[in-house]
Amino acid sequence: MQQEPLAERMRPKTLEDFTGQHHLIGKGKPLRNMVEQGTLPSIILWGPPGVGKTTLAFIMCRALNRRVHHLSAVSAGVKDLRNIMQQSQSGGMFDNKPPVIFIDEIHRFNKAQQDSLLHAVERGEIVLIGATTENPSFEVNNALLSRCQVFTLNNLDAKDVKQLLERAVSQDPQLRRIPVKLDETEALIAFGGGDARKTLNNLELLVQHHSGSDPLIVTNTLTESVCQRKVASYDKDGENHYDIISAFIKSIRGSAPQAALYWLARMLTAGETPEFIARRLLISASEDIGLANPTALVMANTTFDAVKKLGMPEARIPLSQCTIYLATSPKSNSAYKAINEVMSDIKHLPEYPVPLHLRNAPTKLMKDLGYGKVYKYPHDYENNFINQNYLPPEINDKHWYSPAKNQREDVIRNQLLKLWKSE
Numbered sequence: 127m128q129q130e131p132l133a134e135r136m137r138p139k140t141l142e143d144f145t146g147q148h149h150l151i152g153k154g155k156p157l158r159n160m161v162e163q164g165t166l167p168s169i170i171l172w173g174p175p176g177v178g179k180t181t182l183a184f185i186m187c188r189a190l191n192r193r194v195h196h197l198s199a200v201s202a203g204v205k206d207l208r209n210i211m212q213q214s215q216s217g218g219m220f221d222n223k224p225p226v227i228f229i230d231e232i233h234r235f236n237k238a239q240q241d242s243l244l245h246a247v248e249r250g251e252i253v254l255i256g257a258t259t260e261n262p263s264f265e266v267n268n269a270l271l272s273r274c275q276v277f278t279l280n281n282l283d284a285k286d287v288k289q290l291l292e293r294a295v296s297q298d299p300q301l302r303r304i305p306v307k308l309d310e311t312e313a314l315i316a317f318g319g320g321d322a323r324k325t326l327n328n329l330e331l332l333v334q335h336h337s338g339s340d341p342l343i344v345t346n347t348l349t350e351s352v353c354q355r356k357v358a359s360y361d362k363d364g365e366n367h368y369d370i371i372s373a374f375i376k377s378i379r380g381s382a383p384q385a386a387l388y389w390l391a392r393m394l395t396a397g398e399t400p401e402f403i404a405r406r407l408l409i410s411a412s413e414d415i416g417l418a419n420p421t422a423l424v425m426a427n428t429t430f431d432a433v434k435k436l437g438m439p440e441a442r443i444p445l446s447q448c449t450i451y452l453a454t455s456p457k458s459n460s461a462y463k464a465i466n467e468v469m470s471d472i473k474h475l476p477e478y479p480v481p482l483h484l485r486n487a488p489t490k491l492m493k494d495l496g497y498g499k500v501y502k503y504p505h506d507y508e509n510n511f512i513n514q515n516y517l518p519p520e521i522n523d524k525h526w527y528s529p530a531k532n533q534r535e536d537v538i539r540n541q542l543l544k545l546w547k548s549e
Contacts, residue, residue, distance in 0.1 A: 501514075
C-alpha cells in the first residue's frame with residue numbers, strides 16, 4: 127500500500143489543530159462562531175493554494191455532524207449535482223438537515239453549472255461550500271455570489287509555517303522514526319511561499335534524500351541544494367498578476383523606488399513579459415508624472431523600444447533604469463485629470479458647432495459663408511499670441527486643465543496667467 131504524503135498525514139481534524147487563518151477561526155471570529163452556534167450557511171472560501179480551504183470545510187462539517195459530498199469542478203457536472211439533490215430529497219425523512227456540497231475549484235464551473243445551484247441554495251435544499259483560488263467577484267456568478275458569504279483565507283505567515291513544521295516533526299511517526307531536527311527553517315519557509323502543502327512536500331523531499339542512520343538535520347543549505355529554487359507564485363492570467371503590477375505602479379506613483387524595484391524583480395523572476403511592464407511604465411509616465419517632468423514619457427518610450435530590441439535577460443536593465451527614473455520624478459496627474467473631465471463633460475454637453483472663425487475654408491463658398499474670416503493668426507502678433515476664443519461660446523468659460531503645484535507646472539501656470547490675464 128502506497129504511503130500517504132506527509133501533507134495528507136498532517137491534515138488537521140479539528141479547529142484546535144488548524145494552523146493559520148486566525149481572523150476566521152480565532153475566538154469570536156466568524157467561522158468559529160458558526161461551529162460553536164451550530165449554524166452552517168452557504169459560503170465560499172477564497173484563498174491561494176495550500177492555506178486550508180478544503181481542510182477547513184471538512185473540519186466544520188465534522189464538528190457539526192454534517193454529511194458532505196465532495197465534488198471537483200474539474201470533473202463534476204450538472205448531472206452529479208442533480209443526483210446529490212435527488213438523493214437528499216428521497217432520504218429527507220431520515221435527516222432534516224440539508225446536505226453539504228463542497229465544490230473544489232468552483233471557479234471552473236461555467237455559468238450553466240453555477241446557475242443549476244441557485245434554486246437549491248436559495249431554498250435551503252443544500253448548503254454550498256465552494257473553494258476557489260480566483261477572485262469570486264470575477265469567477266462566480268453574481269446571483270450565486272449574493273446567496274453565499276465569502277471568506278478570504280491568506281497565505282500562512284512565517285510563524286504559522288514554523289509551527290506547522292514543528293508539529294510535523296514532533297507528531298508524524300515517520301519523521302519521528304528518523305528523527306528529523308529543525309536547525310534552520312528560513313529556506314523551507316521561503317520556498318513554501320505560505321503554502322502549507324508545498325512546505326510539507328519540501329520537508330518530505332528532504333527526508334527522501336536523506337540516507338543513513340543519523341538524524342536528519344534540516345538547514346538552509348540542505349534545503350536550497352535539494353529543493354533547488356523557489357518557484358514564483360505568479361499566474362499571468364490570475365489575480366496575483368494584477369495585484370503585483372498594481373503594487374508596482376502604486377510604488378512608482380508614491381515615489382518609492384525600493385518598493386518599485388522589488389515588485390519589478392518579482393514580475394521578472396516569475397517570467398512576466400518585459401513588454402507588458404514597459405507598457406505600464408509608458409502609462410505611468412503620462413498618468414502619474416505628466417507635465418511635472420515631460421521627459422519621463424520620452425524615457426518610458428525609449429525603454430519600450432529598448433526592451434523590444436533586447437529581450438530578457440538584458441531588458442531588466444533599462445526596465446530598472448526607467449522604474450527608478452519614474453519613481454524619483456516629480457509627480458502630476460493634471461493632464462490625466464484634464465482629459466478625463468473633458469470626456470466626462472462631452473457625454474452630456476450638446477455637440478456645439480465649430481465657431482466660424484476656426485473653420486477651414488478650402489472653397490469659395492465656404493469663404494463667402496464666413497468660414498475662417500475673422501480668425502487671427504497668432505504668429506502675426508507679438509509673442510506669437512493673440513487673445514481670441516477657441517471654444518464654442520456656450521462653454522467658453524470652461525477650465526479643465528489646472529496646473530499642479532510643481533516646478534515645471536508653476537512655469538506653465540505663470541505663462542498662462544500672463545497670456546490670458548484679461549480673461
